[in-house]
Amino acid sequence: MGSIEIKHLKLIDTIDQVGTLKRAAKKLYLTQSALSHQLRELETRLEIRIFHRVNNQLVFTPAGKAIREASEEVLERMHALEGTIQEIKKDDIRDYIHGYSDEETARLNDQAKSISQILHWDSKWDKESLILEAGCGVGAQTRIIAPLNPESSFVSIDLSSKSLKKAKESIEENNIENVTFKKADIFQLPFKDAHFDHVFLCFVLEHLSRPMDAVKELKRVLKPEGTITLIEGDHGSTYFHPDSENAKKLVEAQVTLQRKKGGNANIGRELYPILYDSGFCDITVSPRQVYVDDSKPELVEGFIKNTFTAMIKGISEEALAQKVVDKNELDAGIQDLYRTAEGGGTFCYTFFKAKAKKA
Ligand SMILES: C[S@@+](CC[C@H](N)C(=O)[O-])C[C@H]1O[C@@H](n2cnc3c(N)ncnc32)[C@H](O)[C@@H]1O
Structure with missing residues (x-):
């Protein structure tokens, strides 16, 4: 039959x-x-x-x-x-280069903690604001910005249920009570126009193939005169001592792989034009340089090793599979990145924090 x-x-x-x-x-x-x-x-x-x-x-x-x-x-x-x-x-989210492993959760938390002062000394918004945090991930930034604004309410969204679950657990463990979480897509926010007083986003645009569309959607849900804060890195700002061709090649490999997935690891320098072209006004961009040497052991551990080098190690398999580096270059590059965290080594990286207003 x-x-x-x-x-x-x-x-x-x-x-x-x-x-x-x-x-x-x-x-x-x-x-x-x-x-x-x-x-x-x-x-x-x-x-x-x-x-x-x-x-x-x-x-x-x-x-x-x-x-x-x-x-x-x-x-x-x-x-x-x-x-x-x-x-x-x-x-x-296939396009999310870093994935959702436990190692990545630890890396995001280390990253947020180690540079919280540099990024967030001014993350304080008007009292009693309703704030949208877009792409909250495992809540690494939420844990910092929500307590800084105790009289405001946060709605933190992400596309990943796995990350949202971790974020919720982390917020509860820290007894933070002014945050609610929702699964949502930045490109199609389930909120009416002009709903929020402020929008906050950190390390998300770099992964999106249409960052400007995302920013326009964020603008839609902002009230007139509402404000936005964007924080992104820029791998082009990385330099270190001792210098190393292999380590530089690995940083470039990360940029290439992210580009192949539609993202942009050098997006920090583009925040001003993205906000301008999206119709925001009163735009200010403040570069936040992380400079690390022996005198800053917390940053040696938290930033060089547990944030930056961990991020590069996290893309090792894919870099080899896609043949953007070979095994020798990879091992030598990682070793050289760790070398910058040892006696006499130094490391520089610049984040960009942009603020703007909806006209
Ligand atoms: C590098 S993580 C940053 C998380 C958090 N902001 C932080 O700084 O720790 C990027 C996050 O963006 C989320 N994301 C990517 N595309 C998204 C989209 N279209 N809508 C909502 N979240 C998205 C990912 O799921 C991931 O959790």
């Missing part, structure tokens, strides 16, 4: 719903003769009639009824499966 295909199940299900081949063809965007052909094909394969024609209507035979009953269940399950796949796709 020949096999029944999904297209046959869809056809039978549709005929059951609309009663005639003509209406089924219209519903499925096919010609009537194509549908008749599919029907005949199935009857031939199964060697049994599926319908009787009664007064121009198609009436199921017992075999037809059996197929219709099964098709309902199969199509429902397929529909559910498609929904599940969409959810998985959204959760994993």
Whole structure:
């Protein structure tokens, strides 16, 4: 006996719903003769009639009824499966280069903690503001900015349920009570126009292929006169001592891989034009340089080793797979990055913090 295909199940299900081949063809965007052909094909394969024609209507035979009953269940399950796949796709965000591992969670937390003073000494907004944090990840920045603004309320969103779960746990562990979390896409925010007093975003635009569209959507949900804060890095600002061609090659490899995924690891320098072209006014950009030497052991550990080098190590497999570096260059580059964290080594990296107002 020949096999029944999904297209046959869809056809039978549709005929059951609309009663005639003509209406089924219209519903499925096919010609009537194509549908008749599919029907005949199935009857031939199964060697049994599926319908009787009664007064121009198609009436199921017992075999037809059996197929219709099964098709309902199969199509429902397929529909559910498609929904599940969409959810998985959204959760994993293929384009997010750093992934969602426990190591990455630790790295984001180390990054936020080690440079919190440099980035957040001025992350204080008007009291009683409603603040949207876009792309909160595991809540590494949320944990810092929410307590700095105890009289304001935060709505922190991310596309990853996994990260949101970790963020919620972290906020609860720290007894922070002015944050609610929501799964949402920056490009399609589930909020009405002019809803928030302030929007905050940190280390997210660098991963997006359409950063300006994201910023425009963030602008939509801001109240007139509302303000926005964007913080992004720029790998072009990385330099260190002792200098190393292999280490520089690894930084460049990260830039290349991120570009291949549609992102931009050098986006810090573009924050002003992005905000300007998105129609914001009163734009100010403040470069925040992290400079590390032996006299700053916390930054040696928290920034050079646990943030920057950890980030580069995190892309090792992909860099090798994509042949942007070879194994020798990779090992030597990582060793040289660690060398900058040892006696006499120094390291510089610049973040950019931009603020602007919705006219
Ligand atoms: C590098 S993490 C930064 C997280 C956090 N802001 C921090 O600084 O620790 C980037 C985050 O952006 C999220 N993201 C990427 N694209 C997104 C989108 N379209 N909508 C919402 N979140 C998105 C990712 O899921 C990830 O959690």
